[in-house]
Amino acid sequence: MSDTTATPSWTQGLGPDAVCAQYLATGEFRIQHCRGCGRHVFYPRLACNHCGSVALEWVPASGRGVVYALSIVNRSAEKGGPYNVVLVDLAEGPRVMSRVDGVPNDAVCIGLAVQARVATGAGSEPCVVFDAVPVGVAA
């Protein structure tokens, strides 16, 4: 059942999209934690997509994740060449779209352990990207 008393601010102030954008603008990757069911939520929502509770609080993401799916977009060389698009399962549960930086596209694979950091996206907006975790380092 939704807990509508725990967070009176859920109907006021900046919505979760704007809050997330503010965190990213300061270089911080935060996700939401649901006090109703204990699960994590991302992308940001006003109500928990697992249980419907509005008792969502912002917590720092561990940034740890594993590549779940992968595609290389075949952009032409004159426009910058091919780039990878991945879905990453975060250690906390949510799945995000992103890219893996710092390694050649053919080194990116499903199952690759990755670590998040805030960088910039196609429109120069702040966004979460991932680096491959070096082999031998516990993810």
Added chain:
Amino acid sequence: MSGGIRGSAAIVGAALAGLGEAPGRSSEEIAVEASVKALAEAGLTTCHVDAVFGSLPGNANPLSALLIAEMLGVQPKFTDNNRTGGSTFLSYTLIAAMALKEGLCETALIFYGSNQRTAAGKLISSVKPFAYEAPYAPIFPATSYALAASRHMHEYGTTREQLAAVAVAARAWANLNPEAFMRGPLSVADVLASRMVSSPLTVRDCCLVTDGGAALVMTTAARARHLPMKPVYLLGAAAATTHMNIVAMPDLTQTAAIDSGRRAFEMARLTPRDIDVVELYDAFTINTILFLEDLGFCKKGEGGAFVASGAISPGGALPVNTNGGGLSCVHPGMYGMFTLVEAVRQLRGEAGARQVAGATLALCHGNGGVLSSQVTNILGTEATL
């Protein structure tokens, strides 16, 4: 309750318009042309139409059913512009059947029309870029399907050759269909060697960008028997949605077709084994594999081997996408209507060189968004009631 809808309404007119390229003609005009043809075939006129369902591509005409009704001079009792993507049309048939059964209307017109190829040269989409995907510049919608394909390959060992086999089968059917836009030889090697779009999908793993329109006329089963065309009855229909954006799809190897298919078969009181001909929304080659698995035509994970065996090609055990599909026949943005029109033609025995002999039961399946909305229809002839 669902047993009440089974066979209560029938498709009595089905028509295509502007297939391939229709230079100088608007999406609305293509939709109207298909509508007029479908009504004529049904032995009816615009005066009979009292319910209008339909969509046009993009956001130019979000109130599209109002506009097409106006262009036809129809003042409907019931109008629906519901948009779930390319699956929408298979929901219209269900809603129309419900409205017909309840006596809310007597003659339902369902339409689609698009001039996207000659007007824009690319897919016209109404989907707004998603803030949590846009920074990574996925190609919409191809990259989302490519991600699903990558996961299916990872989990089940599905190969690019098996994906290509879907495109090859679609082309073989298109080669039997004089109305198909892309005809001529196509091999697995051709598909693999064609331009990569978003790996593992090449341009030949992706549907066409064409113009085209289609229309259906539906009425009650009782009235259908007095009209000129052999009625095609809606025996089962169900919809299911899991997500909108690919990040929110629970499992990229399992679509909501598992659910829509099960409920549609339940309503129709049939099983996959009963079906003579299958028309699936093949926006990308992975779709056909996923839907064959999820609708119960083969086991999960075995779709790749199933299509590569030749089972879905002309002469195979399970004729799939007998018009050539979105991959080789027509794909004007939202393909759902074309699954229905082809099924109607097959069940009437009008499909010429590509006719599936003795077909009495057809399954049509529509997909909307990025594997998001799944809608299944099961159609049958009088003998299957």
